[in-house]
Amino acid sequence: MTGVTLQRTVKRYGEVQVIHGIDLEVEDGEFCVFVGPSGCGKSTLLRMIAGLEETTEGQINIGARDVTKADPSERGVAMVFQTYALYPHMTVEQNMGFGLKMNGVPSAEIKKKVKAASDILKLDDYLKRKPANLSGGQRQRVAIGRAIVRGPEVFLFDEPLSNLDAELRVEMRVEIARLHKEIGATMIYVTHDQVEAMTLADKIVVLRAGHIEQVGAPLELYRDPDNRFVAGFIGSPAMNFLNGKVMDGAVAVPALGRSVMPEVNLPMEGTEVIIGIRPEHIEVQRGQGGLNAELSEALGGVSYLHLGTHTDERIICEERGDERAREGDTVDIAFEPRRVMVFDAQSELRIR
């Protein structure tokens, strides 16, 4: 059993508290992704698990072991960073085996382990090269290889792909997914990239200001967010939010100039709420209505149409198909009532 358990973990830098009593269970073999806005504490939490940051309060277990005070080298974790931190004067092979060599592992065994890692990562052709003669993606693969040869119980990744260009990111993302399938180790991964989080994770942890907002499988968070923050954070382009008020058993939405009837238990008359509709759940009706098409971003298979309203709230709609609205058009929008989420305007909690 080599899951990771955090119990009431707190991190303070002097007077400043950045992690506020986090409880989390990462199961054995699970791929867990931490997401959240810049400064929410993703990296700090990961570094606390690695032992690179001291844990101020609470407990961290790896498997059955309490590692809260353990040295990083005793935790059975290997970390892969955004910067590859390879030794420039060593070959790929030497870089991958260096940690083992320092631990006094016999060279025949090092060779075997490096070979196994290089097989998994398809690095065989590069073993004799120095890092300077590798592409960014290859360097990151070496950094991952270095983690693999150590045979850790838990892999920790801190935004490992953010220095790579878009194409390589996709390639490496697929590679990391494959790696997880192949070696089945517990992995915890920090990113601010939506697509990485959605595609890699068994479980996503959404953090905000040192607190957990919600934990769940990617589609669970997408379909069933607990609050406005998670609803707006998961999904791209983000969910549209419009102010409304409960009136006559429906929600009056000034931006739309009409009421909508969401399939939820609405609070009492007069309550201020926010309705949320995802761009992909809106149907654009051309040639009618009072919404202004201000901008259309045509990506090919899909266009994102930005609409202005008389309340100055913006709406983004996804359009597919041959006929799409153009900038300057006046349009209306339609959506199924079951697609409308409702949030309390004050607490921002979801009303179900």
Ligand SMILES: Nc1ncnc2c1ncn2[C@@H]1O[C@H](COP(=O)(O)OP(=O)(O)OP(=O)(O)O)[C@@H](O)[C@H]1O
């Ligand atoms: N040594 C430090 N002293 C004081 N505050 C710190 C220190 N290191 C980090 N922080 C603060 O802790 C908070 C969390 O930082 P952290 O780097 O974990 O955020 P993050 O979610 O990983 O952000 P990003 O996505 O920008 O990397 C931030 O507000 C940061 O300013």
